[in-house]
Amino acid sequence: MKWYVIRRVLWAAFASFIILTITFVLMDQVPNQQLMQAEFQAAVNDVDVETAVQAEKERLGLDRPFHERYLDFMTNVFQGDWGWSYEYDQPVVDVVRETVPYSLLYGVPAIVLSTVIGTAIGLYSAVNQYTKKDYAATFAAFFGISIPNFWFGIVLLVVFGSWLGWVPIGWNADIPLAADGSWTLLETAGSDHPAFFRQDFEGERYVGILSPANLKQLILPTFVLMTGAIASVMRYARAEALEYVDADFVKTAKSKGVSNRAIVTKHIFRPASIPLMTILVGRILGLVLFGSYLIEVVFGIPGIGLASFQAIIRQDTDLVAITILLPTFVAIVGNLIEDIMYAVLDPRIDYGDR
Amino acid sequence: MSTRDDTTDVRDVPTERDDQPLLKISNLHTYFRTDSEDVRAVDGVSLTVDPGETVAIVGESGSGKTVASEAITRLFKSPPGYIPEGSIEINGREITDLSDEELRRVRGGEVSHVFQNPQGALNPVYTIGWQIREALQLHADVSKSEARERAVELLTQVGIPEASSRLDDYPHEFSGGMKQRVLIAIALACEPDLLIADEPTTALDVTIQAQILELLAELQEQRDMGMLFITHDLGVVAEIADRVAVMYAGKIMEKGSVEDVFETPAHPYTRALLDCLPGRGGIGGIPGELPDPRSPPPGCRFADRCRHAIDACRTGDQPGMHRVGDAPDHTTSCVHFEPGRDSSTVLDAGSEPAGSPSPPDDLERGGRR
Amino acid sequence: MGEDTDTRTKADGGTAPRDVTFEQVDWDEIDADGVARSRKRVAWLAVVSLWTIGVAYDLYSRFVAETGQAAFPVLGSVSPVDWLWSFTLLVLLYYGVVPLYENPRMTRYYWKEFKKNKAAVVSALYLIVVFAIGVIGPRVLPEPEPTPGLENQPPVWGSIEAYSAGTSCAGGTTTVDGVTMCQGSWQHPFGTTSSGEDILLSSIYGMEVSMQVGLIATLMSISVAAAVGLTAAYYGGLVDEVLMRYVDIQMTFPTFFLFLLLAYTIGSSLFVLILIFGLFGWGSSARIMRSEALQRREEPYMKAAKNAGASSLWTIRRHLLPNISNSLITAATLTIPSIILAEAAIAFLGLGDPTVPSWGRLISDGRDQLRTAWWISTIPGGFLFFTILAFNFLGDALRDALDPRHGGSGE
Numbered sequence A: 001m002k003w004y005v006i007r008r009v010l011w012a013a014f015a016s017f018i019i020l021t022i023t024f025v026l027m028d029q030v031p032n033q034q035l036m037q038a039e040f041q042a043a044v045n046d047v048d049v050e051t052a053v054q055a056e057k058e059r060l061g062l063d064r065p066f067h068e069r070y071l072d073f074m075t076n077v078f079q080g081d082w083g084w085s086y087e088y089d090q091p092v093v094d095v096v097r098e099t100v101p102y103s104l105l106y107g108v109p110a111i112v113l114s115t116v117i118g119t120a121i122g123l124y125s126a127v128n129q130y131t132k133k134d135y136a137a138t139f140a141a142f143f144g145i146s147i148p149n150f151w152f153g154i155v156l157l158v159v160f161g162s163w164l165g166w167v168p169i170g171w172n173a174d175i176p177l178a179a180d181g182s183w184t185l186l187e188t189a190g191s192d193h194p195a196f197f198r199q200d201f202e203g204e205r206y207v208g209i210l211s212p213a214n215l216k217q218l219i220l221p222t223f224v225l226m227t228g229a230i231a232s233v234m235r236y237a238r239a240e241a242l243e244y245v246d247a248d249f250v251k252t253a254k255s256k257g258v259s260n261r262a263i264v265t266k267h268i269f270r271p272a273s274i275p276l277m278t279i280l281v282g283r284i285l286g287l288v289l290f291g292s293y294l295i296e297v298v299f300g301i302p303g304i305g306l307a308s309f310q311a312i313i314r315q316d317t318d319l320v321a322i323t324i325l326l327p328t329f330v331a332i333v334g335n336l337i338e339d340i341m342y343a344v345l346d347p348r349i350d351y352g353d354r
Numbered sequence B: 001m002s003t004r005d006d007t008t009d010v011r012d013v014p015t016e017r018d019d020q021p022l023l024k025i026s027n028l029h030t031y032f033r034t035d036s037e038d039v040r041a042v043d044g045v046s047l048t049v050d051p052g053e054t055v056a057i058v059g060e061s062g063s064g065k066t067v068a069s070e071a072i073t074r075l076f077k078s079p080p081g082y083i084p085e086g087s088i089e090i091n092g093r094e095i096t097d098l099s100d101e102e103l104r105r106v107r108g109g110e111v112s113h114v115f116q117n118p119q120g121a122l123n124p125v126y127t128i129g130w131q132i133r134e135a136l137q138l139h140a141d142v143s144k145s146e147a148r149e150r151a152v153e154l155l156t157q158v159g160i161p162e163a164s165s166r167l168d169d170y171p172h173e174f175s176g177g178m179k180q181r182v183l184i185a186i187a188l189a190c191e192p193d194l195l196i197a198d199e200p201t202t203a204l205d206v207t208i209q210a211q212i213l214e215l216l217a218e219l220q221e222q223r224d225m226g227m228l229f230i231t232h233d234l235g236v237v238a239e240i241a242d243r244v245a246v247m248y249a250g251k252i253m254e255k256g257s258v259e260d261v262f263e264t265p266a267h268p269y270t271r272a273l274l275d276c277l278p279g280r281g282g283i284g285g286i287p288g289e290l291p292d293p294r295s296p297p298p299g300c301r302f303a304d305r306c307r308h309a310i311d312a313c314r315t316g317d318q319p320g321m322h323r324v325g326d327a328p329d330h331t332t333s334c335v336h337f338e339p340g341r342d343s344s345t346v347l348d349a350g351s352e353p354a355g356s357p358s359p360p361d362d363l364e365r366g367g368r369r
Numbered sequence C: 001m002g003e004d005t006d007t008r009t010k011a012d013g014g015t016a017p018r019d020v021t022f023e024q025v026d027w028d029e030i031d032a033d034g035v036a037r038s039r040k041r042v043a044w045l046a047v048v049s050l051w052t053i054g055v056a057y058d059l060y061s062r063f064v065a066e067t068g069q070a071a072f073p074v075l076g077s078v079s080p081v082d083w084l085w086s087f088t089l090l091v092l093l094y095y096g097v098v099p100l101y102e103n104p105r106m107t108r109y110y111w112k113e114f115k116k117n118k119a120a121v122v123s124a125l126y127l128i129v130v131f132a133i134g135v136i137g138p139r140v141l142p143e144p145e146p147t148p149g150l151e152n153q154p155p156v157w158g159s160i161e162a163y164s165a166g167t168s169c170a171g172g173t174t175t176v177d178g179v180t181m182c183q184g185s186w187q188h189p190f191g192t193t194s195s196g197e198d199i200l201l202s203s204i205y206g207m208e209v210s211m212q213v214g215l216i217a218t219l220m221s222i223s224v225a226a227a228v229g230l231t232a233a234y235y236g237g238l239v240d241e242v243l244m245r246y247v248d249i250q251m252t253f254p255t256f257f258l259f260l261l262l263a264y265t266i267g268s269s270l271f272v273l274i275l276i277f278g279l280f281g282w283g284s285s286a287r288i289m290r291s292e293a294l295q296r297r298e299e300p301y302m303k304a305a306k307n308a309g310a311s312s313l314w315t316i317r318r319h320l321l322p323n324i325s326n327s328l329i330t331a332a333t334l335t336i337p338s339i340i341l342a343e344a345a346i347a348f349l350g351l352g353d354p355t356v357p358s359w360g361r362l363i364s365d366g367r368d369q370l371r372t373a374w375w376i377s378t379i380p381g382g383f384l385f386f387t388i389l390a391f392n393f394l395g396d397a398l399r400d401a402l403d404p405r406h407g408g409s410g411e
């Protein structure tokens, strides 16, 4: 068991190392924005382009041999020095620190809710296999997994934002913040709060993460992110539970006189939950990360996905690298946790090999 | 054994015991809905089990014997399964119309089951101690420590060595035979009046089979429990049962005491089955196949495979149960035993000629489900 | 091929020579006389050779002679994507349509099974229509072009405030409550984008893009997956270990982010995107192939082939591959929608080729116009959604039909 965990951890570290290396090599191919800038400047100022570029290269350390830069890159990544974002004009690490909370704001509720709801529907569907409800649920799940998040978000914005006017179309990034720019759960603020820029009103309004205005603007992104996730969780949960619905031990439990509810929760769900968790952590995380990236672009939420999107458009290479690496590492850690959890939870697992 | 006394007190059985069977199944039908016609797995079965008695139902796969045994406490999957008609009485109480909640108390309380395959019959993610305790606590208000004590007691009774140290083990740490013992312990946890054992030894090694049979017989003796034993193996029947019912295509073909049936097998199907036993001459299985359970043919269900079939076999319903000889409750469902016909056509016929060269265990391979 | 193979082998009475037995799994004509089959094979080889020569000539004139794209008689110049596309269509024709046509009995059987699944039938019809329009449309219809003056035209049934639309109105104007409204017209049934591109036309061109990306990349992806999976399973040991560890690494990268990274760094012309999707998204399919092949490896015919001294390549190609073709087909049908979605997402993020009329790009074009011109994003997105949905339904139905071990989940 101990060795198993150690092996998994080592493997995760190795995979991360490989991924960092690949990223570095790939990013090295991209034309450097600053060099191009310098080149452009030189051309405008009518100085020798060659020397200007060379000087800039030296300044940035790009003239050094490949392996030195590679080593530098690796050490920097581990020391949290993730480079400079020209777009945001601040260190990448600060950009990440500022944007991630926005992603968590809707990502966390979406993950939690979709896991709970998806599992519940999947179990229900499996227990009622071949009934109309089961067919309806599986059929609906097809729509859930097929609908492109970003398009669905747009459709909902058109319907609820543009036509019905129930939710704002633009996303107000200042609402969950206090007047001084720090995060707050709930408080009141006057019209001088940045969220109410160019709005005139008397008295005070709620701001903060739990303020009605913030919750309102979070509903659609959370919902959109959830649809796909619920559908996938549901399908996995159903398939997993079906393995056990007709299992002999379920019949044993039934013959002991266990109630239907206890059969579902104790005898079917418990064994099904173990492989299920494996799937959930890995795949759902991937799904949510991917979904949130696009959703932020659609809704204009200033989270990590939007930052990455803008970095890509503006060729802000350092930021692109980190914003792509970050979800990748989340996925690696997720996979690691999932493997370890699986080993801890399932008494049947044999740790002898691998 | 303390709990045992309690239960006997609670149920006022003793006085009624003599005149009332423990289990009385009358004209039981169990069908399964499909896209086309219903599958008639059990199609009119009547049977009784008295307290302390072992009754065996014997038949091939697909004969409906397992469904019949599971229908008693409605264990079959529903939907699609349902009981269109018939009555099941336990200790004189009708249980076909019980609600799920009431039935739940019968399951494991009055009637327990042991199933064919011990490998999958224990939940892999719980310790066996937990699983025995669950059974105990469902039917009696016992504390955790009491339940634990009782679990050790039960495991010892079913022959698990060092029971107390094994309570916290998971099923995968037990061998097949040991698992079956644990399952028997679970089944016995609440002192059932009736134990339904569905091929409890089929999946086990031969040596273990004998041990488990012995254990069951012993436990039954100790507890004066009724047992309904489902099997395809006539050898096992001879060993363990008092009475036997031979089932074919959802119907009972012959029933009677084990001695009578083995001495004077009456129904052509029973005779064919006995001929298949090793050392009895015939080596082949019975040629032919089970009739389609969706639309069984008129007349005798066995007609297509019966070498004694006559025109009368193919009309009307399955022949009624007719007395065989003078034995008190030895009856069979064959036209040749109708009053006024000559039953010796069947009884005096020699051994079946060896049929198709299929091996005897084809008996177990029939079209299940 | 599980059940089917077995039963059909049995139907042959097991007397057919080994080679024929596996031919039929290859979906070739069972009863065809050898002449017809070899003639078909010759034709196929000829077509493939022609194609190869074409590609070689194109490569030669581009990189060796450096005279730019080669010009072919009739065809003119052929783009790299078109090379791949034509090859994909050929493969589809030879391994998909031809066997079905030659085996009417089997086709009828599959059709009977398939017909039971209503959702899949509707999906298949939809996909055939999209495919046909996607292939033919761009050949006969003019390319969608920005038309100044005709921006933000509403769909035929809709209208828009004239100040939000271009200077002219294809469908004339009306006045409602004192506001001049621009009406939709049949000239642009689905309206136009904010640069005046016709949405119907763009969507039709988008169909071709989606089908190209989906089918070409899937063909590549599945080929690589099969090659890796089968090799790993066949050789086992170190080969297996190395290949599968590589798959592990590739798969620790969430697919989308890997695509994103590659598209960002390598480039994102349609051709490169297809290569990226085709060459880096095959991890999970390879795992499926491997586990499937591992089961087959132990079967008697594999042993027999080995004992008979068949070469490894031969055994893998002629014996192992045909017997996992069911998983292959299923994996392919389920890979297509994920690749189409990935392409749309990347185009939506603006990473795609701006000259390619992808659905994703159209959706992103309309993102800033939700209040005024809702149809720009939603209509092409609708095509995208239904295409993905249809492929998913189809994949599920195929899995049910071809692989009895999976319980059905669709209706």
Ligand code: SF4
Residues within 6 Å of the ligand: B267, B268, B269, B300, B301, B302, B303, B304, B306, B307, B308, B309, B310, B313, B319, B333, B334, B335, B336
């Ligand atoms: S009734 Fe007829 S067919 Fe049936 S067992 Fe008797 S003789 Fe055979």
